[in-house]
Amino acid sequence: MFQFRNDYSVGAHPRVLEAVAATNLEGNIGYGADGYCEKCAALIRTLCQAPEARVEFLIGGTQTNFTAIAAFLRPWEGVICAQSGHINGHEGGAVEATGHKLFQVPAGPDGKVTVEAMTPVMEACQDIHMAKAGLVYISNATETGGVYTLAELKALSKYCKANGLLLFLDGARLGAALTAEGNDVTLPDLARLCDAFYIGGTKNGALMGEALVIVNPALQPEFFRLKKQQGAVLAKGWLLGVQFQTLLEKGLYWELAKQANAVAARLQKGLMDKGYAMANATSTNQIFPIVPAKLLTELDQICTYEVWSKNPDGTVTVRFVTSFASTMADAEGLLAALPDLRG
Amino acid sequence: MFQFRNDYSVGAHPRVLEAVAATNLEGNIGYGADGYCEKCAALIRTLCQAPEARVEFLIGGTQTNFTAIAAFLRPWEGVICAQSGHINGHEGGAVEATGHKLFQVPAGPDGKVTVEAMTPVMEACQDIHMAKAGLVYISNATETGGVYTLAELKALSKYCKANGLLLFLDGARLGAALTAEGNDVTLPDLARLCDAFYIGGTKNGALMGEALVIVNPALQPEFFRLKKQQGAVLAKGWLLGVQFQTLLEKGLYWELAKQANAVAARLQKGLMDKGYAMANATSTNQIFPIVPAKLLTELDQICTYEVWSKNPDGTVTVRFVTSFASTMADAEGLLAALPDLRG
Amino acid sequence: MFQFRNDYSVGAHPRVLEAVAATNLEGNIGYGADGYCEKCAALIRTLCQAPEARVEFLIGGTQTNFTAIAAFLRPWEGVICAQSGHINGHEGGAVEATGHKLFQVPAGPDGKVTVEAMTPVMEACQDIHMAKAGLVYISNATETGGVYTLAELKALSKYCKANGLLLFLDGARLGAALTAEGNDVTLPDLARLCDAFYIGGTKNGALMGEALVIVNPALQPEFFRLKKQQGAVLAKGWLLGVQFQTLLEKGLYWELAKQANAVAARLQKGLMDKGYAMANATSTNQIFPIVPAKLLTELDQICTYEVWSKNPDGTVTVRFVTSFASTMADAEGLLAALPDLRG
Amino acid sequence: MFQFRNDYSVGAHPRVLEAVAATNLEGNIGYGADGYCEKCAALIRTLCQAPEARVEFLIGGTQTNFTAIAAFLRPWEGVICAQSGHINGHEGGAVEATGHKLFQVPAGPDGKVTVEAMTPVMEACQDIHMAKAGLVYISNATETGGVYTLAELKALSKYCKANGLLLFLDGARLGAALTAEGNDVTLPDLARLCDAFYIGGTKNGALMGEALVIVNPALQPEFFRLKKQQGAVLAKGWLLGVQFQTLLEKGLYWELAKQANAVAARLQKGLMDKGYAMANATSTNQIFPIVPAKLLTELDQICTYEVWSKNPDGTVTVRFVTSFASTMADAEGLLAALPDLRG
16 A cells, blocks of 8 residues: 555654654653753744744644634634635634634635735725734645745735734645745745744654744744643643754755655656646645546555545546655555556 | 652653654554554553543643533533642633633642532522533642542542532543552542543653543543644544553553652652651652752752742742652652751 | 615614613613513514523624524534625624634525535535534525525425534514515424524614524523623613513514515615616615616715625625615605616 | 612613603614714713723623723733622623633622732742733722722732733722712723723613723724624614713713712611621622521512622621612611611
8 A cells, every 4th residue: 555645644754753762761841941942943043044033832733723823813803814724624613713713715726825815805804893804824835735936925925014914824834835846935035924934843754743933023922821721832842842953953854845745746747647637736745636536446455545525527636645754666656556547 | 960840851651652663654544543542542441441431632631621621511611620720720721711710619738629619619600690610620639649539539429410510530640649559549430430531641651642531421422523623633643542552551551650659659758757847748749848948949959849839937848749750769869968857 | 864774773663662761760670580571582482382492682683693603502513604694794703702613605695595505514524623514594684685485494494403403593684584575484483493593673673682582492501691601691681571572562573674674675666667776686674776886976965875895897786774764755765866777 | 679689670860761762763873883972982081081092882791891801811811800809700701701711819808909919829920831910800899899999099000010910990880989988089090090991881870881991002902893793882882872971971970879879878877777787888889788597588578689698607698789769768768677686
């Protein structure tokens, strides 16, 4: 069985696990007040060229999204997001559970939010009987593998600043985005353009963990208290600092993401060569081939994957996801096992 | 420096870490739907003699407390807890953040809730302009190291059943309680007397994790959805199943707790022999000696610990906590380094 | 100036105000525990042929919507509503503020929710990483003046029962709906088909007040406590009982609604005769003519109204609303003052 | 039967009701955007000598308390209040339902919060694992009829400013407080010393309504949106403006309160003269005589009242409340009907 179900099916990269083991019994103060977290926060500030940023380590993506949003917004404010945004789907209604409305705007197959899509919401919100849009949530890479260009992020950032909106970027798959072919965005760009964003560890080499970078100074005070309240403080907090330090200090994080992207690209190209259309072609570690419905039984024998959508024409869009543990051999193996759809 | 700050200052017991490493790259389905969690849930049901219980793994104690309470209660219901209860202190107002009031009742130095203390709250709640008490929160061991006897738990359980109250037991330090000298309570007792309780991993040998046992069938449906909403689903969920399996399948969990208790008992006895009074003598892994204020400077050089309270008479109550990693040598070493307070 | 801005621009019907004045100083127990509320609740049960229903008086529509929804749902559940549903617009994000997600489904110009529109949401909610749809919110009349037929309500009710969904009907304009030309729905129908619904007083003759009818016995216990918690208990609660009693005991409520509908119908027909298209023709007290943008300046001099939407073709949809205080003379006057758009 | 149950047992003062009737059908814009509310807000600013204050009209006390607190605080912040504070009792857990913890501090029989009582909470909150105290809630008159002196308010205000706490005053019975014998506090004092407070209408001459005065400019923006979200915007909002205008423009509000206080004072003195002890002697419109338990049966025949507490010595504290509608004759009548406890 070739493993393409998702990018959280294996544990940590071996070097990360070694670092965890090496520090296992040394004794550290709890709750992230340890030296590893401190040192790693400093490293992240340096990598982001954001010396005043507050860096906070949290455990998972859903948790980071709602904790940050709840911390940043006032109770009458809501969040603009794509209809396909992760916070609007597989997060159990977590943002609403903190009391905030989602203003869902349409996005294309690439899952990106645009200024154009937001404008009607912003107009409607002029009415004081409505919740007020206070924050724009985007993800990079998006839920469908899309990558924001620098120009797109600049446009969003400019609009947000002009309209009193915070810009928050979900980076659960930030490694995939920033190492994607054609990407022109850097960590310092994100730090300059967003109010806050995070560097996802869970989906790129860590056992768990997301590193939230709060750039906007107005959003920094007392964040720890909300993190505590929302159950997002890991008691043995150094586990997060140690892992991110290992991933980031010598660039392992980017190598792993690049590897995952490369395997996905190989798979996508191979599938296209065999006549498979893509629901949307991507440059990251998720690909979305359209397959005949009858192929699913066969697919179930060959690999793990997810059904993404059943299409009106009877075809099915499936999702293959690669991770740091995926190999070119996996891609080649799957390609060899799949039928050629041409002629 | 002798380490007595708390029981979450080191990582996992080596055998637990080995199990995590052994399964690191094997590939498992995410979110706790894997075989390890399934198998471990079955084991816990067996250990508790509760074949119909729902077992859910969560990441930390605060998270488990508020997620369970939010899942179990209706919005007009509140929680009875000791003023010294963990949910009323170092949890950042987490239960209230889910919308539920805390009815704080006085408890003695042992931190235990009694029927007597609850009665005035229950009477006041007859008034429909009040929130209604819906659940009693207790912890075992308590925040001050106390252990409930079977008779006490039976009395609470009986009162709760008679008065429409759920009984929820915070077991962050359950290992310490159930292996304490004189303890007469078992897992099956808890399953019979409580509506839900948890077996704490974080403070007894795991990297992180709490195993929540929901015994009352009315509280079981859809729990996963709320766990997801509250950010309490670990993406790589097998990490929790693997750890608890290792801790519980051959009794390692109880051995570790017993060891921590033994070191604490040695320390407590030694201190008393040297003339130190205890704010409350305990039989678990936390002890609370009263020391002269001027001793703190010296203490800071010798060991890690926490200041628990500054007392009106100028003395200070400090807390020493032992863990599975504490040794008798640590206890002896600390005792040797401390002055004798007698004559 | 002809008054067509809305149906809450004047106070109570004179007979209602007289009843309030007559009881003003007699002395009544507070919080709705008085005899007027009791008697009126009994009357409503009789009118609805729902002898076991719980009737609760609240102050306003937004408040009734979120209080009922918060009382009826569990924290992981969300609400299916039309994108144009009132809870999704001019209620300030109130339902989300109680922690519940809105699943917004498309509706036609009449604002009605259909089984077809709900189906994709119900399918998506099978995934336990999503919030679960728990309740369907509809309004009758709808926000755009639409009226549900008995067949439509039966279909919704059947689908809800089959799929574990509660059916809740916002009756802020229930008078307008049930007295609309062609309406075939009665109060007993609503009591049989919905789990709960309300009879709106604010928009039909009362100073304020909505009478919530909770038919489903599972939703009745402790409702008062949540009403209190949400600030929805009027201290001088008899004011609501007295008003609804006056409105309902001899049918005044239906007379007032019929009158408002008749004036709106006259206005709509007259406008169509003069060449005005309707965004959606209605049979209730709101009408939605499409006017040339340049007419607005003139309109501002003649009458009060609201701009409903600016249309892509440069026209503007406006809204005229009638109330019990609107007269045929008002309609004729406005019609006479408006230009003929034909030829 | 003499009516002493509470101060919300009759409707509005006749002059207030006349004003409501006089404006009933004139037609006003909804939601408080009318001229009456505007004019009355200006009047209140003048009376408070607070030209920059934002004045908002809400419907009831519980609603005003939780809406203001939810608007003013960040999610990690809690409220310091007396254990006997109204928000901690008969408000159904409303503040917690908005997500905020109550830090309950002991108060004397007069129900007043002191700096001394707050200090331990403030010290505990230094710990970032705790919720942070963000606001002090006091009521004037208190729930037990107490009145703050100017010196007391100054001390609280000074402490709050020095410690980053907001000071919020519940004025449901503000009329009674500011007209009490010996009171030395004025509206301008409140505006200078509090961040926000309200002038209660429900308990002093209005059908319903509380006028919230938000003095601190940082707390003013977007308050209307939260009011809307919390169901606290009355559709026919001018009803509140008209009533408060009538009450405040010529001092009727203070006359009514003075009258209620005078009747209460007569009653209290008469009772003391007949040998009744007071649980706490007051100078406002609530009095708390201690009566033999066996007197209750008799009392039930003579007057309406509330049982306040059953005392350990077998006596019962009852509460008599006067309102603008209470007369000296009522007091004399009740006194004459009650037995003399002396000798």
